[in-house]
Amino acid sequence: MSENKKPLLGFVHKLPSGTAPGNSGKTRCPLCMGLFKAPRLLPCLHTVCTTCLEQLEPFSVVDMRGGDSDTSSEGSIFQELKPRNQQSQVGILCPVCDAQVDLPIGGVKALTLDHLAMNDVMLENLHGEGQGLVCDLCNDREVEKRCQTCKSNLCQFCCQAHRRQKKTSYHTMVDLKDLKGYSRVGKPILCPIHPAEELRLFCEFCDRPVCRDCVVGEHREHPYDFTSNVIHKHGDSVRELLRGTQPRVEALEEALAQIKRVNSALQKRVEAVAADVRKFSEGYIKAIEEHRNKMLKQLEDIRVQKENSLQLQKAQLEQLLADMRTGVEFTEHLLASGSDLEILITKGVVVERLRKLNKVEYNTHPGVNDHISFSPQEKAGQCHGYEVYGAINTKEVDPAKCVLQGEGRKAFVMGIERAVDRDMVFQELGLVQLEKR
């Protein structure tokens, strides 16, 4: 029992959930949330009640791993990479970490019992003044005392029977209350093959604890020793392994911190770039709107100019038409109704007027045209630092040929001005260079 008294390994669990106050172990099952009942240790080092594990949906796994490799299941993503050989097996998923647990031939019950957790459950029960703990003998009544010799918890009734019986009358019994504060209850762990025997020996060949009956039976030829004698060697090798594992924990934590840092940097970068995109787009939209307004203003100016020209031409033609009508009507009236003398007297004015009117030249074609076009592909220079496109043209041009380069827009604006000037000239020409009808 010396193995029970000495601290087995120099490390303790880092208080996971389900930990009772003042207790360094896990006592509650992650599945049923109750105190562990016959807890089994999974290869991923998670502990679950036997009955809880038995209720999990088993699935059939095709184990293609090499026979020499570890059959225990660990990190789910890594094991997928291992080569497997065809062998049907039943597995379950760890309810805590989802790792695949390939069940041994004996099923859930063949998994290692978590004695440490069982001890912690017992301790928690003791700290809770034995509540919920039932007598180890009758398995019925509540525990009152503990026999230190048998290392079993007994109810009032079994206690008395214990004292009465000759064989056990000398056993030391203590009140459960007095056991409070003990870190280990030291309940004997019995051999699963020989339930009457405690596991006090260690078979070095099979690398597992055995009982007295085991070493004379199945392990007859195997070297063995008391657990108390081999614990240092084995404990040290576990400690050594732990020392090699701890830096990896730190490395993983650092890697995760790195990922967190990169992630937050990524978020910041995305936000910054999004802000840049928004700023650029808003500026671009403003530039385009400004350019649009400029083009619409330009179009309006062209319209006003052309309209004024037409208006002027229209007014002049209307005036001429009115004058002509007056002349024609007067002359017709004169010839139709005037006396000979009246005609002769008026003739001079009439002839001069008609001749003058006939000499007036006028443009029969509208002085301006409706030739206005829009070239959306045409470079229109920069607006607030943004390249803008699209220009108004007042002469008919093949848009495909209209590729202005370099100072295209300026040249284009000048072109418009020239075109407008030309209209004006034509218009004046239309008045000066009168055309006879």
Ligand SMILES: [Zn+2]
């Ligand atoms: Zn459970």
Ligand SMILES: [Zn+2]
């Ligand atoms: Zn697990």
Ligand SMILES: [Zn+2]
């Ligand atoms: Zn009892």
Ligand SMILES: [Zn+2]
């Ligand atoms: Zn006893």
Ligand SMILES: [Zn+2]
């Ligand atoms: Zn045995």
Ligand SMILES: [Zn+2]
């Ligand atoms: Zn052995």
